[in-house]
Amino acid sequence: MMKKQATQLGYQATRSVIMLMILSFTVTLATAQNKVLIIGIDGCKPDCLLEARTPNLDQLWKNGAYSFNAQTDPISSSGICWTGMLTGVWHEKHKVISNEYKNPNLSAYPHFFHRIKEQNPTMKTYSVVNWSPIHNILQEGDADIANYLLRDKKVSRRAVDLLKDSDPDVLFVQLDEVDGAGHKHDYTTESQQYLKAIEKADLLVGKIVQAIKERPTFHTEDWLILVSTDHGGSNFGHGKDIPEHTTIFYIANGNNVKKGLLNQQVNVVDIAVTALKHLGIQVNPEWDLDGKSVGI
Ligand SMILES: [Zn+2]
Incomplete structure (x- = not known):
């Protein structure tokens, strides 16, 4: 009994x-708090990314949604393409047509941080870059933190520190040294120095992703990680409307992501829209965005 x-x-x-x-x-x-990390690796050509040894990026795309046949702006220079990624529209609308950033149409097509702040001013928006002109399209109040540091290692260290010591809702990180290696050694699978630069970037990506997993609040958070590039390259340069320059990769990783190869056409302008959707920001049709959300 x-x-x-x-x-x-x-x-x-x-x-x-x-x-x-x-x-x-x-x-x-x-x-669960929805959060977004975007890592942009400047001038990282998709075929070379696949050729290089990149265990951290492999982990992200093999467990995520991906395309190695995505498209960037036909004017495949950094300023134009980063602006497309961060505004969600092509150059005809954002009006950045060179790296001089003359007269960007920010009142009609602002940085996506601006859209976030309009709908939810309490959300924390951080941007840490190596190539400082990217921040030319930030308006007063768009970013809670906007840092630029002249080495990728410092950029990644800053991103790791911010993830450790503060509470970003969206963090954009840009690494620049892969593009530098492309200009110097060419953007080909034959260029060992270029591949090595991609492998270095992969290590930094690994550190940033690890910092997310080590956040004490990680179990209450739902991170969407997007990784992409602004353009490819050939003959030590880029800027033309040719496949070697305009074909880019797109990786989306997170709990909400539908895993596997994306069959639809993915474009650089989709990144801002995908980030907004994950953050729960309603995309207003009047914003006239060219991007769509992809993979979530
Ligand atoms: Zn670039």
């Missing part, structure tokens, strides 16, 4: 513990 009662008590206790676990899991899911 005593033994039976004890056993019953034991069952009840076990059941209560299981119920509590289910309940806390449900609460965690319901309150």
Whole structure:
């Protein structure tokens, strides 16, 4: 009798513990905070990315949605393409047509941080870059933190510190040294120095992704990680409307991502829209964006 009662008590206790676990899991899911990390690797040509040894990036695309046949702006220079990525529209609308950033049409087509702040001013928007002109399209109040540092290592270290010590909702990180290696050694699978630069960038990507996983609040957060590039290259340069320059890669990784090769056409302008969607920002048709959300 005593033994039976004890056993019953034991069952009840076990059941209560299981119920509590289910309940806390449900609460965690319901309150998970959606966050976005975008890593842009300047001038990282997709075929060379696949040729280089990049375990961290491989981990992201093999467990995520991906395209190695995405398209950037036909004017495949950095300023034009980064602006497309961060505004969600092509150059005909954002009006950045050279790296001089003359007269960008920011009132009609601002940085996507601006859209976030309009709808949810409490969200924290951070941008850490190596190539400082990217920040030319930031308007007053768009970014809570906008840093530029002249080495990729410093950029990644800053990103890691921010993930460790603060609470970004969206963090954009740009690494620049792969493009530097392309200009110097050419953007080909034959160029060992270029491949080595991609491998270095991969290590930095690994550190940033690891910093997300080590956040004490990680289990209550739902991070979407997007990785892409602004353009490819050939003959030590880029800027033309040719496949070697305009073909880019797109990687989306996170709980909400539908894994596998993306069959649809992916474009650089999709990145801002995908980020906005994950953050729960309603995309207003009046914004007239060219991008769509991809992979989530
Ligand atoms: Zn570039």
